[in-house]
Structure formats: C-alpha cells, structure tokens
Amino acid sequence: MSSPANKADLIAQVQARTGLNASQAKAATQAVIDSIRDLTFAHKELQLRGFGKFDLRHRAGRAGNGSVGPSSPRDYVKFTAGSSCKAAAQ
Numbered sequence: 001m002s003s004p005a006n007k008a009d010l011i012a013q014v015q016a017r018t019g020l021n022a023s024q025a026k027a028a029t030q031a032v033i034d035s036i037r038d039l040t041f042a043h044k045e046l047q048l049r050g051f052g053k054f055d056l057r058h059r060a061g062r063a064g065n066g067s068v069g070p071s072s073p074r075d076y077v078k079f080t081a082g083s084s085c086k087a088a089a090q
Contacts, residue, residue: 007033040077052082 007029015025036054040046046054054077061073081089 050084053080
C-alpha cells in the first residue's frame with residue numbers, strides 16, 4: 001500500500017496543473033486551505049458542488065465510565081464526498 005499524500009504533494013499538483021512556480025503554488029494552496037477552514041467555521045457549512053461538503057459539527061461532552069475518562073465538548077469538521085469524488089473512488 002502506498003503512503004498517504006501530504007501537503008507537499010498537493011502543492012506539487014497545483015504547480016504542475018497551473019504552471020505557477022513553487023512559492024506561488026505553495027501560497028495558492030495555503031490560501032485555499034485557509035479559505036476552506038475560515039468559511040466552514042463562519043458559515044457552519046461549505047458546499048463545493050460535485051466535490052463535497054464540509055460541515056461544522058458539535059460533539060457534546062461525555063461522562064467517563066470505568067475504563068474511559070470523561071471527554072470535553074468540542075467542534076469538529078465532517079467531510080462528505082460529492083459526486084465527482086464518489087465516481088473517482090469507483
């Protein structure tokens with residue numbers, strides 16, 4: 001099994017597909033990542049038709065039991081794949 005792709009791989013893809021130089025591709029990639037985060041937290045949902053949807057969810061705190069300690073309430077982001085991602089996975 002191959003290792004998972006990382007941010008450097010994404011930057012290389014952006015550079016290859018756009019013709020940007022390395023520093024421009026890095027800045028563009030970071031801008032997109034920051035924008036996804038900021039819009040998801042500001043609007044509770046970001047939908048990119050065909051690609052997928054980012055939802056801000058809330059997990060309530062839970063009391064612990066004998067083997068697991070309590071957990072604090074927290075927000076998290078859930079990604080749901082859209083039609084183009086689902087088709088690529090086939």
